[in-house]
Amino acid sequence: MSLANLSGIARSKGDPRVQHKGPSSLTSADRLARALGWFSIGLGVAELVAPGRIARTLGLEGREGLIRAYGARELASAIPTLSIDKQAGLAARIAGDALDLGTLSTALHRDNPKLNNALIATALVVGVTLLDITAYAGVKGAHRRTRGSNRDYSDRVGLPRGAQESRGLAREDFEIPADYKAEGRLADALPAGSSETNSEG
Amino acid sequence: MKALVWHGKEDIRCDRVSDPEIEHPRDAIIKVTSCAICGSDLHLFHNLVPAMLPGDIMGHETMGEVVEVGSEAKGKLKKGDRVVIPFTIQCGECDQCRRGNFSVCQRTNRKGELGDKAFGHRTAGLFGYTHLTGGYPGGQAEYLRVPFSDTTHVKVPDGIEDEKLLFLSDILPTGWQAAVQTDIQPGDTVAIWGCGPVGQMAIRSAILLGAEQVIAIDCLPERLSMAAAAGAITVNFETESVVERLNELTGGEGPHKCIDAVGTESHVSFGQPDTLLDRAKQMLMQENDRPHVLREMIYVCRPAGVISIIGVYLGLVDKIPMGQAMNKGLTFRMAQAHVPRWTDDLLRRIEDNQIDPSFVITHKADLSQGPEMYAKFRDKADGCIKVMLQP
Ligand SMILES: NC(=O)c1ccc[n+]([C@@H]2O[C@H](COP(=O)([O-])OP(=O)(O)OC[C@H]3O[C@@H](n4cnc5c(N)ncnc54)[C@H](O)[C@@H]3O)[C@@H](O)[C@H]2O)c1
Ligand SMILES: [Zn+2]
Ligand SMILES: [Zn+2]
Numbered sequence: 001m002s003l004a005n006l007s008g009i010a011r012s013k014g015d016p017r018v019q020h021k022g023p024s025s026l027t028s029a030d031r032l033a034r035a036l037g038w039f040s041i042g043l044g045v046a047e048l049v050a051p052g053r054i055a056r057t058l059g060l061e062g063r064e065g066l067i068r069a070y071g072a073r074e075l076a077s078a079i080p081t082l083s084i085d086k087q088a089g090l091a092a093r094i095a096g097d098a099l100d101l102g103t104l105s106t107a108l109h110r111d112n113p114k115l116n117n118a119l120i121a122t123a124l125v126v127g128v129t130l131l132d133i134t135a136y137a138g139v140k141g142a143h144r145r146t147r148g149s150n151r152d153y154s155d156r157v158g159l160p161r162g163a164q165e166s167r168g169l170a171r172e173d174f175e176i177p178a179d180y181k182a183e184g185r186l187a188d189a190l191p192a193g194s195s196e197t198n199s200e201g
Numbered sequence: 202m203k204a205l206v207w208h209g210k211e212d213i214r215c216d217r218v219s220d221p222e223i224e225h226p227r228d229a230i231i232k233v234t235s236c237a238i239c240g241s242d243l244h245l246f247h248n249l250v251p252a253m254l255p256g257d258i259m260g261h262e263t264m265g266e267v268v269e270v271g272s273e274a275k276g277k278l279k280k281g282d283r284v285v286i287p288f289t290i291q292c293g294e295c296d297q298c299r300r301g302n303f304s305v306c307q308r309t310n311r312k313g314e315l316g317d318k319a320f321g322h323r324t325a326g327l328f329g330y331t332h333l334t335g336g337y338p339g340g341q342a343e344y345l346r347v348p349f350s351d352t353t354h355v356k357v358p359d360g361i362e363d364e365k366l367l368f369l370s371d372i373l374p375t376g377w378q379a380a381v382q383t384d385i386q387p388g389d390t391v392a393i394w395g396c397g398p399v400g401q402m403a404i405r406s407a408i409l410l411g412a413e414q415v416i417a418i419d420c421l422p423e424r425l426s427m428a429a430a431a432g433a434i435t436v437n438f439e440t441e442s443v444v445e446r447l448n449e450l451t452g453g454e455g456p457h458k459c460i461d462a463v464g465t466e467s468h469v470s471f472g473q474p475d476t477l478l479d480r481a482k483q484m485l486m487q488e489n490d491r492p493h494v495l496r497e498m499i500y501v502c503r504p505a506g507v508i509s510i511i512g513v514y515l516g517l518v519d520k521i522p523m524g525q526a527m528n529k530g531l532t533f534r535m536a537q538a539h540v541p542r543w544t545d546d547l548l549r550r551i552e553d554n555q556i557d558p559s560f561v562i563t564h565k566a567d568l569s570q571g572p573e574m575y576a577k578f579r580d581k582a583d584g585c586i587k588v589m590l591q592p
Pocket of ligand 3: 291292293294295296297298299305306307308309
């Protein structure tokens, strides 16, 4: 049962219920970005809580602090990636991928007994980087202001009698309601004649 | 029937749903002929408004033809009537309704206890909005159930096309109230932030109400061109300093009246560093809104001036310079529009050719294209300012 049906308990009997779902406003790039955002959270949490295990697996002993910092970085980029500002999040992820690859490259030497694992991890990060780049380009393409967005609407007046002729037109027969009055002049508030008396006296 | 349904952040779908049914004798059902997407819908699209549920039907700018009437609404409505439906649901009888404060009607929020908890006291039921305001299914659909239908409709005559009438549901009275709230005097300079559909209506209202100088602020050239069409002086905040320009245009004194037609989702840019901080706080759930426009208005407004807030704010905002506002003696007016308070008068002005709100429509599409049109309107792509949908 989907969420849309479960939420039925919040509805009354005459309210429409979803019977068949149609196509979504989310593009495939949007969905890929969302998946990468959740992936970031998973990886970030693992790096934060188990940096020692990750270091041992990859032959990066002694770099636990760095791995933990990378975990924080993953989480920090996940937040915008999962938000409507995906583009910023994905850009941050791509920069992070470069850092990951840089660090992994230090494990890619013959003396590393875990060389195989390090190679697999590098291949994985390269794959994820490609996905990040695909999602970034897709999101950017799908949500940009297309060429021709700067249309000229200077003929859309909306005031059939003309912009100039319409100035003050409604003042002839519209009185600002009493509860919307915000202005007044002292002269209007004083009893008739008193302002003159005051200025002369 | 077909309807545009909220499934989560940025996830709106054109689903098949069951038809609405009359529940209460004051209900009526209308067959929707036209509806529109509003800037407020974008706050829902971005999941900034709390208490939305997957499966909620969107839409609060709707008109159509009455097809079924409950027994208690029969005196006021009949089958075949052509009606525009205000986005606010009102009972017409409570203390607030009798004062004309329809958007805070005390009786129409069917989840009033939620409203009491969230706002201190409940506000009116609204179509296609959060469950804090009743969670009523909206009108971006083929059919709409209208609760309290005897008092929640504007009857409109045949012979005027939907395009001219539809916006009586929201943006025309909203823009009008934004201007009325400032109590415009001849000689006043009115500055309006935001040239979206609401800002465009506020600009025209301020002109009709006799402002001497109307200044419109935005960063999108096509929207500024539409503002200039009505005679507004335009300021592009990406290329000019808003404060400097406003002071220049008012002999250094600042505008008498300031209208916020932007609301919670102020543009984020490096030129306005406070907006970056607001966006970061918003992501970390440290703040609900990005109140850049409020800060700017309070700073630049002439002492003893009026600040009219019609753009929607959702919750907690940071760094509002209350000290400036207090010492300058500013008056604040704000509300969800009290739609029916203005609609009779505005309908007459449409019939009388004083205003033709159809100017704002830049895109028309079939309801089934709704999901794409949400994205297009949000991205401000393809010169999009206002989308009208027809089932
Ligand atoms: N109070 C009511 O009853 C009511 C009714 C309808 C809509 N609204 C609200 O009014 C607001 C505007 O609605 P809309 O349909 O015109 O939406 P919109 O999103 O189309 O328009 C907002 C405009 O503000 C501009 N903007 C952003 N940041 C700005 C800044 N710093 N300075 C100047 N301009 C800036 C944007 O470029 C855009 O053109 C929304 O918050 C909406 O929820 C309120
Ligand atoms: Zn609206
Ligand atoms: Zn009421």
